[in-house]
Amino acid sequence: MKKVSSSFMNNLRYVCLIFVVTFGLITIIGSGGGGGGGGGSGNNTGDTSSGLITIVFPTSESSYTEYCNSLDLSGEAFISPTWSRCCTGFAEDTGVTVTWENKTTGESGNASQHVDICYFFMTPHLCDHTWDASVPLTLGDNLIVVTASDPAGKTGKDSITVAKPEYTYCISGKVTNMNGQPLGTFVSDIDLHLSGENIDEDAIVYADGSYGIACIPNGSYTLTPTSPMDYTFEPEYHTIVINGSDVSEINFVADRYFISGRVKDENDIGISNVRIDFSSNDSIIFHVYTHAIDKGYYKVVVPNGTYTFTPLYIDFYPHYIFTPENATVTVNDEDVINVNFLAKLN
Numbered sequence: 001m002k003k004v005s006s007s008f009m010n011n012l013r014y015v016c017l018i019f020v021v022t023f024g025l026i027t028i029i030g031s032g033g034g035g036g037g038g039g040g041s042g043n044n045t046g047d048t049s050s051g052l053i054t055i056v057f058p059t060s061e062s063s064y065t066e067y068c069n070s071l072d073l074s075g076e077a078f079i080s081p082t083w084s085r086c087c088t089g090f091a092e093d094t095g096v097t098v099t100w101e102n103k104t105t106g107e108s109g110n111a112s113q114h115v116d117i118c119y120f121f122m123t124p125h126l127c128d129h130t131w132d133a134s135v136p137l138t139l140g141d142n143l144i145v146v147t148a149s150d151p152a153g154k155t156g157k158d159s160i161t162v163a164k165p166e167y168t169y170c171i172s173g174k175v176t177n178m179n180g181q182p183l184g185t186f187v188s189d190i191d192l193h194l195s196g197e198n199i200d201e202d203a204i205v206y207a208d209g210s211y212g213i214a215c216i217p218n219g220s221y222t223l224t225p226t227s228p229m230d231y232t233f234e235p236e237y238h239t240i241v242i243n244g245s246d247v248s249e250i251n252f253v254a255d256r257y258f259i260s261g262r263v264k265d266e267n268d269i270g271i272s273n274v275r276i277d278f279s280s281n282d283s284i285i286f287h288v289y290t291h292a293i294d295k296g297y298y299k300v301v302v303p304n305g306t307y308t309f310t311p312l313y314i315d316f317y318p319h320y321i322f323t324p325e326n327a328t329v330t331v332n333d334e335d336v337i338n339v340n341f342l343a344k345l346n
């Protein structure tokens with residue numbers, strides 16, 4: 001989720017604080033529970049109290065153009081001055097419910113809400129009440145209204161008209177090795193690059209080897225795997241034509257092999273969060289981290305070649321000395337296992 005501005009809320013949270021200075025003492029004589037949203041986009045629809053909720057992302061303007069089939073919206077909302085409580089850290093403490101409705105399609109739902117806990121003279125209070133929602137769109141203009149309300153009947157609305165000029169679709173598939181094992185993030189540095197008319201973007205390959213590229217209009221595209229390593233893919237690229245529907249099973253296979261091992265201490269307990277750098281010709285080309293769930297194990301996928309593995313513990317404490325300091329491995333048409341390291345406290 002993209003970060004929304006909270007400058008207005010940071011200012012507003014102190015509006016209700018009135019200070020009286022008497023004999024050098026500062027006494028707070030009034031404080032309400034309300035913290036406001038941002039300054040509004042000037043297109044509130046049916047407000048009973050202006051500015052109680054605002055749409056900030058992707059714009060605070062009254063209109064926006066989106067090619068995807070849904071749009072992520074986010075913004076700021078007030079904190080109820082009569083109901084709010086402090087402080088569990090959950091948005092329910094605000095006493096406010098945020099909902100959205102696409103007036104064009106009739107679809108509606110609840111937004112996700114978030115609130116922070118701030119401190120004033122060591123006293124906690126709620127601040128920075130934000131919300132976000134993913135709203136499905138239809139072709140043409142979509143009037144979306146977001147509403148914030150509390151149990152006392154205090155209500156604010158903000159709205160935005162989202163123009164969706166054409167239908168868009170999704171390209172998906174998998175990247176695996178010749179044995180069907182996924183070559184995704186955490187074990188490889190493979191990305192996919194999609195190019196075509198008005199399209200030039202990269203896609204991440206997830207841990208299970210899958211990928212998906214959304215919001216693509218009709219047209220002809222080229223999808224190419226990329227990596228700083230010397231992978232060879234079959235095919236080298238795909239030419240894809242989108243014509244009124246999603247395209248799936250656009251797959252790539254690389255004839256590549258796994259190197260795996262474990263980092264453990266003297267009690268045979270795996271150590272997580274150890275960074276394993278691997279290099280070729282004295283140049284670091286990739287790194288992975290040992291897993292917490294998998295008890296210190298790691299795995300990478302590489303082409304044939306010779307590589308040097310070096311463990312580094314990245315947390316501040318404890319400090320480990322690794323044996324060996326590094327390990328050199330040659331891959332020749334098969335996986336290499338048990339490239340292990342012993343960690344001793346320094």
